[in-house]
Amino acid sequence: MPAPPSLPELQRAFARALQGGEAPALHAWIAARGIDPAARLRIYRHAGYAIHVEVLATAFPALRRLLGEDSFDGLATRHAARHGNCSGNLQDYGADFADFIAAQAETAAWPWLDAVARLEWLRQQAVLAADEAPADAGALLAALANAQGTLRLRPSVRVLRSDWAVLDLWRHALLPDVATPEPAVPQAVLLWREHAQVAMRAIAPAQAAFAEALCRRAPLADALAEAQAVDAATPPEALLQPLLEHALFAA
Structure with a gap:
């Protein structure tokens, strides 16, 4: 042997x-x-x-x-x-x-099946992400005043831009009363963890571009430029709105 x-x-x-x-x-x-x-x-x-x-x-x-x-x-x-x-x-x-x-x-x-899979993997990342307290109002105002500074998002925040109605497809699959959507409708989704659960909402393409840039730690001015390249008519306050509404900026 x-x-x-x-x-x-x-x-x-x-x-x-x-x-x-x-x-x-x-x-x-x-x-x-x-x-x-x-x-x-x-x-x-x-x-x-x-x-x-x-x-x-x-x-x-x-x-x-x-x-x-x-x-x-x-x-x-x-x-x-x-x-x-x-x-x-x-x-x-x-x-x-x-x-x-x-x-x-x-x-x-x-062809939209992999988009649903990408959304679900972002949900997996969001639920496993570290926790961090939201920014207080004073710190957030100071950060917004510095265009070359960065605005940090909380670790669970994720963004998906898709050529398909990915959030509607996900809801149709798992929620009993959601009608079958038309798949070929582009949709952008903001994800975050809230009370130990993953929350999701559809957002505008420019809002998604802005949030994606912040996720990459891009300076505020660069994030605004990326959003305006998608839709120049979207005002800065509208870009901030979903992130402020759900307290998604990190301390």
Whole structure:
């Protein structure tokens, strides 16, 4: 019998086997105990797939409803087999799922599905973001007076600009009385965490451009310029309105 592999070699071979790769060199070091080593690896592999599918089902409930459970579970299993989780934290798993959905031939007839997935991943980010107190009025007024300064948003704030009616599609999927929307209507969405829940509202494109720039820590003047490039008629106070209304500026 050859020399036993090192622990790192065993771990890498086991990881490859869980991802669907063949690992015949590993079989000699697996105690059969009535089960063929290859079959024992398949048990672990299928259990791993099931865990990853459940994680995706939790993170993307609207997408699962829109696709149907069987179709969603099939796509999620395929994603788990091809990509798996590159992080030790399952809460990170699914960051690339929207891109995966967009690339699948069977979803081509519904090009808005990946937009719903992107919205749901932003919801995941918002719910897991750090907490931070809102800015008080005095500090906020001082920051607004400095065009080259930055206005920080609270960590849970996220923005999505989409070519599709993504918020209406999400609501239609999960809320019982929401009528089927016309998908091909562009929509921008502001997301944040409020009382341990994710809140969302549709906002104007210029408001979304302004909030996106602030999320990137752009100076106030640059954020205003980006918003005006989208819609020069939107006044600065309208750009600030949804962020002030929900106390989304950070202290």
